[in-house]
Amino acid sequence: MATVQYxxxxxxxxxxxxxxxxxxxxxxxxxxxxxxxxxxxSLLGKAHTVMAExxxxxxxxxxxxxxxxxxxxxxxxxxxxxxxNWRMAQLHAQEAPERVLELERWGALFxxxxxxxxxxxxxxxxxxxxxxxxxxxxxxEMIRTLQYHGIHQGIDVYMECKIERLTKDGDRVSGxxxxxxxxxxxxxFKAKAVVLATGxxxxxxKITSNSWEYTGDGQSLALWAGADLIDMExxxxxxxxxxxxxxxxxxxVTEGVRGDGGTLKNKQGERFMFNHIPDLYKGExxxxxxxxxxxxxDKKNNRRTPDLLPRDIVARAIRAEVKAGxxxxxxGVFLDIASRRPADYIRKxxxxxxxxxxxxxxxxxxxxxxxxxxxxxxxxxxVRVDADSTAATVPGLFAAGEAAGxxxxxxxxxxxxxxxxxxxxxxxxxxxxxxxxxxxxxxxxDAGHVQAIARETLEPFNRTAGENPYAIxxxxxxxxxxxxxxxxxxxxxxxxxxxxxxxxxxxxxxxxGGGRTYNPGWHTALDLKSLLTVAECCAMAALERKESRGxxxxxxxxxxxxxxxxxxxxxxxxxxxxSLRREPLPKMPDELKALLQERT
Amino acid sequence: MPTYTMRxxxxxxxxxxxxxxxxETGEGMVVLDVIHRIQATEAPDLACRWNCKAGKxxxxxAEINGKPRLMCMTRMNLFEEGETISVxxxxxxxxxxxxxxxxxxxxxxxxxxPPLRLKPPDPDGKYRMMQEDVDRAQEFHKCIECxxxxxxxxxxxxxxxxxxxxxxxxxxxxIAGLAMHPLDTVDRTKWVGTHAGVGLCNITKCxxxxxxxxxxITDNGIIPMKERMADNVDPVVWLLRKFxxxxxxxxx
Ligand SMILES: Cc1cc2nc3c(=O)[nH]c(=O)nc-3n(C[C@H](O)[C@H](O)[C@H](O)COP(=O)(O)OP(=O)(O)OC[C@H]3O[C@@H](n4cnc5c(N)ncnc54)[C@H](O)[C@@H]3O)c2cc1C
Ligand code: SF4
Ligand code: SF4
Ligand code: FES
Numbered sequence: 001m002a003t004v005q006y007x008x009x010x011x012x013x014x015x016x017x018x019x020x021x022x023x024x025x026x027x028x029x030x031x032x033x034x035x036x037x038x039x040x041x042s043l044l045g046k047a048h049t050v051m052a053e054x055x056x057x058x059x060x061x062x063x064x065x066x067x068x069x070x071x072x073x074x075x076x077x078x079x080x081x082x083x084x085n086w087r088m089a090q091l092h093a094q095e096a097p098e099r100v101l102e103l104e105r106w107g108a109l110f111x112x113x114x115x116x117x118x119x120x121x122x123x124x125x126x127x128x129x130x131x132x133x134x135x136x137x138x139x140x141e142m143i144r145t146l147q148y149h150g151i152h153q154g155i156d157v158y159m160e161c162k163i164e165r166l167t168k169d170g171d172r173v174s175g176x177x178x179x180x181x182x183x184x185x186x187x188x189f190k191a192k193a194v195v196l197a198t199g200x201x202x203x204x205x206k207i208t209s210n211s212w213e214y215t216g217d218g219q220s221l222a223l224w225a226g227a228d229l230i231d232m233e234x235x236x237x238x239x240x241x242x243x244x245x246x247x248x249x250x251x252x253v254t255e256g257v258r259g260d261g262g263t264l265k266n267k268q269g270e271r272f273m274f275n276h277i278p279d280l281y282k283g284e285x286x287x288x289x290x291x292x293x294x295x296x297x298d299k300k301n302n303r304r305t306p307d308l309l310p311r312d313i314v315a316r317a318i319r320a321e322v323k324a325g326x327x328x329x330x331x332g333v334f335l336d337i338a339s340r341r342p343a344d345y346i347r348k349x350x351x352x353x354x355x356x357x358x359x360x361x362x363x364x365x366x367x368x369x370x371x372x373x374x375x376x377x378x379x380x381x382x383v384r385v386d387a388d389s390t391a392a393t394v395p396g397l398f399a400a401g402e403a404a405g406x407x408x409x410x411x412x413x414x415x416x417x418x419x420x421x422x423x424x425x426x427x428x429x430x431x432x433x434x435x436x437x438x439x440x441x442x443x444x445x446d447a448g449h450v451q452a453i454a455r456e457t458l459e460p461f462n463r464t465a466g467e468n469p470y471a472i473x474x475x476x477x478x479x480x481x482x483x484x485x486x487x488x489x490x491x492x493x494x495x496x497x498x499x500x501x502x503x504x505x506x507x508x509x510x511x512x513g514g515g516r517t518y519n520p521g522w523h524t525a526l527d528l529k530s531l532l533t534v535a536e537c538c539a540m541a542a543l544e545r546k547e548s549r550g551x552x553x554x555x556x557x558x559x560x561x562x563x564x565x566x567x568x569x570x571x572x573x574x575x576x577x578x579s580l581r582r583e584p585l586p587k588m589p590d591e592l593k594a595l596l597q598e599r600t
Numbered sequence: 601m602p603t604y605t606m607r608x609x610x611x612x613x614x615x616x617x618x619x620x621x622x623x624e625t626g627e628g629m630v631v632l633d634v635i636h637r638i639q640a641t642e643a644p645d646l647a648c649r650w651n652c653k654a655g656k657x658x659x660x661x662a663e664i665n666g667k668p669r670l671m672c673m674t675r676m677n678l679f680e681e682g683e684t685i686s687v688x689x690x691x692x693x694x695x696x697x698x699x700x701x702x703x704x705x706x707x708x709x710x711x712x713x714p715p716l717r718l719k720p721p722d723p724d725g726k727y728r729m730m731q732e733d734v735d736r737a738q739e740f741h742k743c744i745e746c747x748x749x750x751x752x753x754x755x756x757x758x759x760x761x762x763x764x765x766x767x768x769x770x771x772x773x774x775i776a777g778l779a780m781h782p783l784d785t786v787d788r789t790k791w792v793g794t795h796a797g798v799g800l801c802n803i804t805k806c807x808x809x810x811x812x813x814x815x816x817i818t819d820n821g822i823i824p825m826k827e828r829m830a831d832n833v834d835p836v837v838w839l840l841r842k843f844x845x846x847x848x849x850x851x852x
Binding site for chain 2: 043045106110137159247361469512521
């Protein structure tokens with residue numbers, strides 16, 4: 001067989017992914033004086049982070065001086081139903097404010113308070129108004145700031161390059177191998193340390209706010225290289241996406257709408273969230289409209305509106321209303337800010353949403369309520385990491401951002417992702433650089449392994465009459481949507497695993513037409529491998545966890561179970577076979593436990 | 601459901617041609633949906649870029665019926681049923697394949713812009729800025745880097761020879777955004793003339809017309825910049841001076 005040609009680049013640290021987490025990691029690694037390469041599938045500045053709307057959670061205390069890291073920590077743990085990695089939640093709450101101020105020093109222009117400080121807005125599950133924001137385009141501000149700061153730090157950026165597999169030297173990760181999307185030619189990055197910052201897995205579902213990039217590459221690269229994944233059963237279905245009209249169906253409606261005064265109503269006009277307050281949140285949630293209304297202006301003496309309960313609770317409530325026949329005409333519920341806030345205020349707070357809906361659907365959000373329902377949005381699970389260093393369970397491998405697991409437990413609070421990217425992106429860059437510096441000598445890449453990956457990558461071209469990659473992807477999306485959605489049962493999860501097995505067999509016969517230059521059919525065919533891997537992990541972990549918690553609801557086990565509340569489901573792979581086990585959560589120190597008891 | 605003929609450019613630097621696809625559309629579809637439908641059925645290797653399908657990432661730029669637009673923000677019901685709609689790559693940048701072009705010119709220009717240098721914070725370590733001061737720069741921060749303004753600007757589009765010395769409208773507003781940052785201390789006035797070539801712009805306003813973010817590229821960005829270069833210190837015209845002054849700024 002002919003040897004496949006490829007170019008080689010060498011760096012101390014390779015960061016895979018140029019969203020918030022990857023950019024922050026690359027900047028930090030470069031600051032440590034090591035040589036850094038940053039690889040991304042799309043053009044620079046187009047990663048998912050650009051789409052984030054509502055804001056970055058950080059206890060700056062600019063709007064509510066009572067806010068501090070302890071309260072943020074408590075909110076995060078509570079939102080995750082206590083199965084978060086406590087140390088990650090602690091570091092996140094402690095360091096987020098400094099990371100946001102650092103963005104400001106690098107040029108980000110956040111919306112201001114009257115005193116000229118960074119303004120903060122209300123979001124679900126956050127005790128105080130906590131989200132630093134720029135209207136509803138916070139992610140754009142964040143990624144541009146990092147991007148323009150980053151290009152002056154001596155980082156080598158490799159755009160539109162997809163990593164297919166990691167390489168190893170013995171136990172250690174020694175590089176990453178992939179192809180240029182533009183040319184289809186191969187490229188090897190030799191590195192002492194690799195940071196995975198590849199984002200999520202949403203493309204496994206049919207209805208999702210995620211883009212084509214979210215095929216679970218980072219999680220799969222880690223698993224294939226021998227690293228553990230955790231919490232893969234915890235998938236976030238964001239409660240409010242447009243369900244009508246079709247031109248905007250599926251688009252996310254930021255939680256900021258509810259933070260800024262919007263409320264959810266069923267077809268009878270009833271504010272139904274008052275009927276869905278779980279015991280865990282009774283103490284801090286208003287149980288009547290009058291108190292909820294007073295809360296917007298007087299947070300000290302009133303409890304928060306149930307419209308701002310954590311996302312998993314709101315998503316399930318919407319689903320229950322629709323199921324009971326109280327939904328909107330197109331299978332959602334109503335989200336009303338139009339009748340509650342002045343048009344000018346809405347346009348100022350939600351400018352890009354106003355503009356987008358007007359342009360695409362003639363929907364004027366200042367005049368009429370929106371019809372919304374849940375869609376897949378985020379994965380809490382991911383690569384298992386050490387909290388302080390972000391090191392995965394394979395030496396030389398690090399992970400941060402949505403690709404990593406643990407920080408958010410079973411349910412992420414809105415705004416806690418952007419802050420997570422900055423806090424753990426920085427830590428990943430720092431520790432990857434330190435690791436690379438401490439590692440003397442050079443690592444080897446097994447040339448035979450590289451040739452094998454390259455040949456596998458080219459296989460679809462040998463099957464001109466093979467399966468259509470888009471059809472396999474669509475069938476997987478249907479499977480996950482119908483059988484591994486918001487509400488799960490043992491029977492359906494087993495059914496899903498069977499179907500995934502059959503899809504894996506079809507994917508081995510996937511074909512490709514056309515050539516190697518910028519060929520999306522070929523790219524889609526290759527992405528199936530990781531997409532099927534993470535879909536299987538999710539279904540396996542969901543079958544294992546026989547309880548309901550956060551982003552994992554079992555109809556056949558509808559309650560949370562204290563025993564399950566003490567363990568993570570951990571996945572690993574040997575010789576292509578995925579297996580799972582339960583492991584106890586890291587033990588939380590007493591002083592942090594005490595914080596969780598306080599009703600602040 | 602209405603059916604359209606999509607006349608899509610297929611080809612690479614070696615050559616290419618428009619190819620017709622008959623596509624049935626569903627309610628509310630945008631051009632990008634139709635391109636995806638063609639990919640999923642007839643032409644799996646049809647190359648195009650996209651990410652957000654929400655007008656936020658600026659990946660899906662193309663020339664639709666000759667007009668530079670975002671495919672994801674162009675509704676199919678803009679066109680008459682049965683109409684033939686042409687979709688071509690943005691013309692100003694070298695073709696890679698089908699609807700994908702090499703936009704690296706823009707990333708090169710981005711690197712050349714002299715970065716921000718902030719003045720020291722207040723004595724308590726905090727930065728304070730008023731919303732009305734931030735608003736002006738925020739307009740330019742809305743840019744999604746779709747490069748449609750770069751595509752339409754004749755200085756780049758029709759004059760290969762200008763490319764080395766002309767930054768283009770995207771980067772004029774980048775510079776304007778930095779200049780209007782309430783805390784910036786760098787004076788880029790001279791640099792804008794010598795390195796960004798703003799003098800080559802003859803204010804045709806084509807860039808402003810195509811900007812999907814409706815940024816007032818010419819009126820709020822380029823024109824004040826040109827006036828400032830001409831050292832017009834009329835405070836009414838040159839708002840920046842009035843509000844903050846260029847005093848104390850260091851040349852780039
Ligand atoms: C519509 C929307 C709104 C949101 N709003 C908010 C919000 O208001 N607040 C909040 O906190 N969170 C929000 N989120 C969530 C948050 O935006 C994401 O979780 C976060 O941006 C993920 O960042 P990341 O750095 O981990 O990954 P991303 O930003 O997705 O970046 C992933 C990078 O990895 C690259 N990549 C992936 N695979 C490969 C590969 N195989 N080879 C090479 N490169 C690869 C991609 O090209 C990309 O550069 C929102 C999400 C969505 C979808
Ligand atoms: S106004 Fe200037 S920058 Fe804009 S398109 Fe015309 S010449 Fe180009
Ligand atoms: S200024 Fe407007 S047209 Fe130009 S790149 Fe930015 S968003 Fe696109
Ligand atoms: S796909 Fe993001 S702007 Fe069109």
